[in-house]
Each structure stands twice: as C-alpha cells, then as structure tokens.
Amino acid sequence: MRKADRHDILFLQFFAVTSLVLWHAAPHQFENLPQWFDFYVAKFYIGVPLFFFVAGYLWIAGEKKYLNEKTTIILKKKIKRILFPYLFLGTIVFLPKAILNSYTYNPVKPSILGFLSSFLYPATNSVRFLWFLPCLFVLFIIALLFLRHGMNKQTLTLSYGIAILLFLITECLPVKFEQDPLCIITALNNLHFFILGMLAYRYSHYLAMRRISIWILIVFHLVLFYRLLFPVQGIVLDLLNWAFYTLFIIVIYGLSTKAGKKLMRLSLAYDVGLYSYPIFIFSWFVLVGLRVVLYDRFELSQIMMNGAILLSFIAGLLLPLLLAKYLDQKLPRALRPLVGL
Numbered sequence: 001m002r003k004a005d006r007h008d009i010l011f012l013q014f015f016a017v018t019s020l021v022l023w024h025a026a027p028h029q030f031e032n033l034p035q036w037f038d039f040y041v042a043k044f045y046i047g048v049p050l051f052f053f054v055a056g057y058l059w060i061a062g063e064k065k066y067l068n069e070k071t072t073i074i075l076k077k078k079i080k081r082i083l084f085p086y087l088f089l090g091t092i093v094f095l096p097k098a099i100l101n102s103y104t105y106n107p108v109k110p111s112i113l114g115f116l117s118s119f120l121y122p123a124t125n126s127v128r129f130l131w132f133l134p135c136l137f138v139l140f141i142i143a144l145l146f147l148r149h150g151m152n153k154q155t156l157t158l159s160y161g162i163a164i165l166l167f168l169i170t171e172c173l174p175v176k177f178e179q180d181p182l183c184i185i186t187a188l189n190n191l192h193f194f195i196l197g198m199l200a201y202r203y204s205h206y207l208a209m210r211r212i213s214i215w216i217l218i219v220f221h222l223v224l225f226y227r228l229l230f231p232v233q234g235i236v237l238d239l240l241n242w243a244f245y246t247l248f249i250i251v252i253y254g255l256s257t258k259a260g261k262k263l264m265r266l267s268l269a270y271d272v273g274l275y276s277y278p279i280f281i282f283s284w285f286v287l288v289g290l291r292v293v294l295y296d297r298f299e300l301s302q303i304m305m306n307g308a309i310l311l312s313f314i315a316g317l318l319l320p321l322l323l324a325k326y327l328d329q330k331l332p333r334a335l336r337p338l339v340g341l
Contacts, residue, residue: 008253010273011260012054015252017276017283018317020047024129024287025312026305027295034306043228046248048132049193051280053249055136056197059143071144078140080337085281086133088338090119093126123178127284135183139194142187147195153202160199163192164242171238196246200253213254220247272317275324278340282320287312 023045026033098110106128108114118124122131147159170189180186206212223243232240264270272279294300294308328341 007260007264008256009054009058010264010270011256012050012057012252012273013276014263014269014273015256016047016050016054017272017279019045019050020280021283021287021316022309022313023047024283025309025316027291030295030305032300032302032305034302034309037309046245046252049190049245050249050252051132052136052139052190052193053197053200053253055139056143056194057201058197059140059194060198060201074144075141078137082133082137082140084337085340086122086125086130087119089127089130089281090125094118097126120181121178122183123180129284130281131177131183131186132280135187135190138182138184138187139191142191143194147198153199156195156199156202160192160195163195167192167242168235168238171235192242193245193249196249200250204257216247216250216254220244220251223247271321271325275321275328278324278327279317279320281340282323283316286319287316290315 023041026037028041094108094115097104097108098114106124108118108124108126118126122134125131147156166188167190170185173185175185177186223240227240227244264273290308290312294312300308324339324341327336327339331339331341
C-alpha cells in the first residue's frame, strides 16, 4: 500500500487530476453544453500544465538521487514508468476501437501501419489523451541531457527564458497536433511549465513570503480580468496565456503550501492525489463508456446535461480510484507499471 507525506505535492496532483477529469466530462463537440462548462474549458482549465509543473518540481526535488545514478538507469526507470502504460493501453484498445471506428470521435486507421503510427503520433493514439505520456517523457529526456547538472538558480532562470522563447516559436509553427511525432513540439511548447516547477522548488522560501504572495495574487487577477474582458490575438494572446497559466500555477502552488495539509487530511482527497496517475489513465475508459451511455444515446436538456457532466466527473474520479487501489493490492509488482502503479 503506497503512502506519501508531501501534502503540498498531493494537493497539486489532486487539483490537476480533478481539473483534467472535469475537462473530459463531456464531449466538447456538443452545441448545448452549459455556459459554465464552456467557460471552464476555454478559460480555467489547468490540468495538463499543472502536471508538467509537478513533474519539474519532483525532478529537482530528487536531484541528489539523479546526480548519483547513471543516465541509463534513470532512462530505464522513466521508460518503465511513463512509456509502458502508453504502449500497453494503446495496444489493448487499438483493435476494439478499430472495429468500432464508426462510433468513435477520433477514429484510428485499422492497419499495421495505422497501429504503429498511433504510437509515433500520440494525438492519433487509440487512447488519445495519453499523448501526455510521450510528451512528458521527452521533457524528462531534455532535463536529463541539459538540466541534470545545471539546477542552480542562475542556470534555471536562463533555461526558463529559453523555454519561453521556445514556447513563442512553437506557437507559430504550422504543425498540427496530430502531426507532431512523439509530441516533441508539444514538449518544447510546454517546457516552461516543467522548468517553472524546478524554479518554484528553488525559490520556495521567497514564494512563501506574504508580501510576494500578495503581489502575485494582484497581478494574477489583473491578467485574469484582462484575459476575460479584452479579446486579443497573435503573439499578444500567446504572452497573455503564458502569463495567466504561469500565475495561476503559482497561486495554486501557494495554496498547496498553506491549505494542502488541511485538505489532505480528508481521506478521499488524499487518495485522489496519491493515485492521480492511474486515475488519469483509467478515467478514459470510464468517461468513454459514459459518453456512449449518456451523450450519444439521448438528446439531453440543459438540466440533464448538467447532471450528466456531474455524474461523469464523479464517476471519472471514483471508479478509477477504486480500481487503482484494488490493483495496488492485488496486481503482481512486475505488472503494476503497465497501469501507472
């Protein structure tokens, strides 16, 4: 049975996975989605950026271990932890999805070439939102090659500036998400979130200062209101989104250091944070099943749509949590990496 005593990290993981499950709780193609849900999807979704932030934070938190380990050993661990679930789940879902292609929102190519390309291009994978895993793996490769021996404040600050530049460049590249091999471009686009996590670890004592926290909150609300009230485009929109998500993450991180311990006293919140990775993996199966049962079979009124979203959100969290806890106890240790345990 797994345990963790970093309540701040558990809080961040809890916040990230609940945000992600809510985002996937209804098909975005529907025209009669509640306004609050459309607003959340367009303006307040923070799940994936927060996961990247946590990954960077945990990477630097374990720097002593990484500095003393061989590169090949670290690489093997990351392959086992990240790529095994990606390959395993993408494989077992491919054939059923190919058979039911006409009923899916994102069909796959039912061929050997289609099977292989679904792993090379993660956005075309049979479990589409697993694109996050190869993208995260690429980020760890970058950290392993370029940031492993340069994790002091000055080097990280310089690296963060380069990452912001890469973000602006990749925003301008005419490459579709489905054409991004191993999500390399997406990884470069999100590298600044990963390094932001590393910087938060290094500057944690500054971020905890009351004066700094107040200024961050003030600037965050200014950016938030500007983003809500004034439509912008192009590079101004890119910079505004960067500022918003960066400040939003720092605000959540500040909450994690203050409110994390109190919230994680609740056993359900603690478990959701602790099993956030397998919940992320298993939630796809629950949410897809509920889409077939709820959204594809009935024409839902606004009230029913709100109920369907709430049901999908609760089931998308709790059923994967129960399955993860069961497998954590019953599954042989050698097989656990296949499902993110």
